[in-house]
Amino acid sequence: MKRALVFPGQASQYVGMGQDLFDKHQSIKDMYSTATEILGFDVAEVSFNGPLEALTETKVTQPALFVASASVFSLLPKSYEFSLTAGHSLGEFSALYAAGVLSFEDALAIVKVRSQGMQSAGESQTGTMAAILNMSREDVTKVCKHAALRGIVQPANFNSPGQIVISGETVAVHYAMEIAKNLGARKVLALNVSGAFHSPLMAPAKKDLSAIIESTTFKKARVPVVANVDATPTSDPKQIKANLIDQLQSPVLWEDTVQFMVNDGVDEIVEIGPGKVLQGLVKRINREMTTGGIENLEQLEALS
Secondary structure, eight states, X not given: OOEEEEEOOTTOOOTTTTHHHHHHOHHHHHHHHHHHHHHSXXXXXXXXXXXXXXXXXXXXXXXXXXXXXXXXXXXXXXXXXXXXXXXXXXXXXXXXXXXXXXXXXXXXXXXXXXXXXXXXXXXXXXXXXXXXXXXXXXXXXXXXXXXXXXXXXXXEEEEETTEEEEEEEHHHHHHHHXXXXXXXXXXXXXXXXXXXXXXXXXXXXXXXXXXXXXXXXXXXXXXXXEOTTTOOEEOOHHHHHHHHHHHTTSOBOHHHHHHHHHHTTOOEEEEESSOSHHHHHHHHHOTTSEEEEEOSHHHHHTTO
């Protein structure tokens, strides 16, 4: 059987995620202790006790999700085999950790810079995001091109057929939402986000992110990682670095990523980390695909 592991991004966080693993395993306590040293705040405290408002801040959400997903992965049995990894936006760093490209410490240090840069970029620019449902990729792309008369706006996440997120300057995004409604989109939903992620408005975060990525040692991946930016697998450290820098301002090609896995003969896609968002998207992309999720102690113990 050919298995792929996928890792969640922002919007999968919840208060209490990972606490049962922390309470049971000293190795997980050690990971959270290391993370607190790197991040400069008590990531266990905010992950387990909240409040949700604090956990939802980009500079907190991203590292907290990475640590939670990495914790689950680190407890998988050695016999648990997989042939590919991928992650949704922030989740791509968890996928790279799982593939042996980055150490836990190095990946978290990069995530720290990325999350702080993205939050700062969001605070300094008036950007937002919106979900458009039941509209084709081609039509959403046309909507964005038309709405770009009012400012920057582009597709940000091709999540599944009929679920596309757009991102950009607030005025342009709102204009795109109006156009999409008039063209018959079933639902157009403004998202409660702190910035225009995966758009050119994230440019201010690029310099620091590029600097830490370029100065960090990336190893050749043990299994290929399917990149967000082109839905293509790679094990090459140089290519992975370029992909991560491009990912900041480029659309997340999640539908294409899952479709690549289907075409590559993957039999099972397992979400590692908090929530079930990716499992739901996989089923929308391909109903026949076997999916699963591992995020807690009970699910991990069922494997051994």
